[in-house]
Amino acid sequence: MYSASDLKKGLKIEIDGDPCMITNFEFSKPGKGQALYRCKIKNLVTGNTFDKTYRSVEKIKRCALLSRDFTFSYLDGGNYVFSDNATYEEASLTDELLGDLKNFIVDDMQVEILFHNDRALDITLPNFVEMVIAETEPGARGDTATNVMKPAKLENGYEINVPIFINEGDTIRIDTRTGTYADRVSKG
Amino acid sequence: MDFDSIVLRDALMRRIRAFFYECGFTEVETPLRIETPCLELHIDAEPSGDHFLRTSPEMFHKQLLAAGHEKIFEVGKCFRQGEFGPLHHPEYTMLEWYRANADYMDMLEETTALVARVWPEASTSWRVLAVSDAFREFAGWDPAGSYDADRFDIDLVEKVEPALKELGGPVVLIDYPIEAAALARRKPDHPLVAERWELYIDGIELANAYSELTDPVEQRRRFEECADQRKALGKEVYPIDEGFLQALARMPPSGGVALGVDRLLMLAAGENSLDAMIPFRSPAGR
Numbered sequence: 054m055y056s057a058s059d060l061k062k063g064l065k066i067e068i069d070g071d072p073c074m075i076t077n078f079e080f081s082k083p084g085k086g087q088a089l090y091r092c093k094i095k096n097l098v099t100g101n102t103f104d105k106t107y108r109s110v111e112k113i114k115r116c117a118l119l120s121r122d123f124t125f126s127y128l129d130g131g132n133y134v135f136s137d138n139a140t141y142e143e144a145s146l147t148d149e150l151l152g153d154l155k156n157f158i159v160d161d162m163q164v165e166i167l168f169h170n171d172r173a174l175d176i177t178l179p180n181f182v183e184m185v186i187a188e189t190e191p192g193a194r195g196d197t198a199t200n201v202m203k204p205a206k207l208e209n210g211y212e213i214n215v216p217i218f219i220n221e222g223d224t225i226r227i228d229t230r231t232g233t234y235a236d237r238v239s240k241g
Numbered sequence: 242m243d244f245d246s247i248v249l250r251d252a253l254m255r256r257i258r259a260f261f262y263e264c265g266f267t268e269v270e271t272p273l274r275i276e277t278p279c280l281e282l283h284i285d286a287e288p289s290g291d292h293f294l295r296t297s298p299e300m301f302h303k304q305l306l307a308a309g310h311e312k313i314f315e316v317g318k319c320f321r322q323g324e325f326g327p328l329h330h331p332e333y334t335m336l337e338w339y340r341a342n343a344d345y346m347d348m349l350e351e352t353t354a355l356v357a358r359v360w361p362e363a364s365t366s367w368r369v370l371a372v373s374d375a376f377r378e379f380a381g382w383d384p385a386g387s388y389d390a391d392r393f394d395i396d397l398v399e400k401v402e403p404a405l406k407e408l409g410g411p412v413v414l415i416d417y418p419i420e421a422a423a424l425a426r427r428k429p430d431h432p433l434v435a436e437r438w439e440l441y442i443d444g445i446e447l448a449n450a451y452s453e454l455t456d457p458v459e460q461r462r463r464f465e466e467c468a469d470q471r472k473a474l475g476k477e478v479y480p481i482d483e484g485f486l487q488a489l490a491r492m493p494p495s496g497g498v499a500l501g502v503d504r505l506l507m508l509a510a511g512e513n514s515l516d517a518m519i520p521f522r523s524p525a526g527r
């Protein structure tokens with residue numbers, strides 16, 4: 054357990070069974086009154102934020118978060134199934150939890166999954182992923198400008214802007230943190 | 242930061258001293274290392290060898306009043322364990338002054354004059370708001386007569402203080418519930434409250450004042466009650482300062498104010514944290 058005086062910005066705590074993070078913290082002590090610890094807290098499962106004031110006598114539950122290495126295995130309906138590199142245990146993540154990242158998951162991809170107890174909270178992909186262009190207007194021959202962009206579609210249907218010289222069948226590298234084109238790996 | 246807090250502090254201190262000298266006050270020095278700190282429920286003293294560092298010069302000032310000094314002031318460091326935040330520092334500069342044969346309303350008048358003198362740009366429109374009225378309006382209940390310490394502290398911080406910030410300028414919360422009187426005397430015509438006020442400027446608590454309690458029997462009773470409460474909270478219980486209680490019997494009716502100099506400096510500089518105001522303050526704190 055934490056004491057209220059241990060609280061600080063960035064600390065992860067457990068409230069009603071949910072992992073939460075303190076996003077803002079202020080020490081307050083009015084007049085002759087008791088020390089109060091005013092926190093803005095984010096629920097790491099729902100993403101909701103709320104205010105909570107702790108008194109110095111209160112105890113706060115610690116939150117044990119664990120990160121493990123996984124390999125993408127297969128798609129099961131809307132769920133993405135990964136297998137633990139050490140134990141081969143499977144973890145199934147919903148597309149809701151993955152958000153936009155689901156567009157960049159490829160076979161055998163190495164990922165890191167963050168767990169609270171047995172509940173997956175977050176996933177980290179490699180910074181770059183290579184994917185093939187399925188559909189795009191042909192670019193003008195010899196035009197190698199990288200600042201003129203056009204829409205393209207990946208094999209999975211995800212739409213992305215690419216430089217004008219990229220053609221169907223080209224393999225490109227995508228920055229998974231921003232979801233944008235990084236560079237060309239090879240021509241199709 | 243486009244100001245030099247060292248120079249600002251020097252200018253502020255010169256004006257503060259000038260004000261008190263002109264008003265005929267004696268500047269006093271009292272011990273920093275003391276044998277026993279004043280018993281207050283939520284103020285913890287830093288140990289210093291077999292002594293403590295003072296949390297306030299109050300006990301000595303009252304002994305000086307009892308000895309016949311009628312107008313005294315002191316500016317000096319006070320120390321409070323575990324207090325660190327944008328508006329707190331465990332070592333801070335306190336201005337404390339007392340007048341014999343005065344009460345908290347006299348002290349309010351003097352405080353208004355002091356602020357106008359040392360911070361000429363400050364707003365001169367002061368609001369005086371009874372604690373009961375402020376709580377009824379901003380928190381929906383009256384703590385006088387139905388005091389609940391936890392509810393009082395939390396509502397003060399979450400509801401009342403933000404409302405005072407919203408009002409802006411100087412606001413004086415006056416007549417605290419008797420349970421939160423600390424060392425203030427009971428208001429003669431209103432036994433549920435004590436003659437205590439706190440000055441807020443732009444929602445920042447700046448000064449605390451009392452019509453001082455001069456009844457040693459009542460003071461001992463409050464100390465003993467406080468000792469019991471501290472014990473229940475697992476806090477260190479400081480021995481009662483018998484010299485202080487003896488002096489209290491000889492002390493004239495008096496008013497006293499304690500004002501946080503670092504916060505005054507912060508407000509005058511237009512800052513919202515003590516970070517830039519306290520020399521050599523480490524941002525990580527502690």
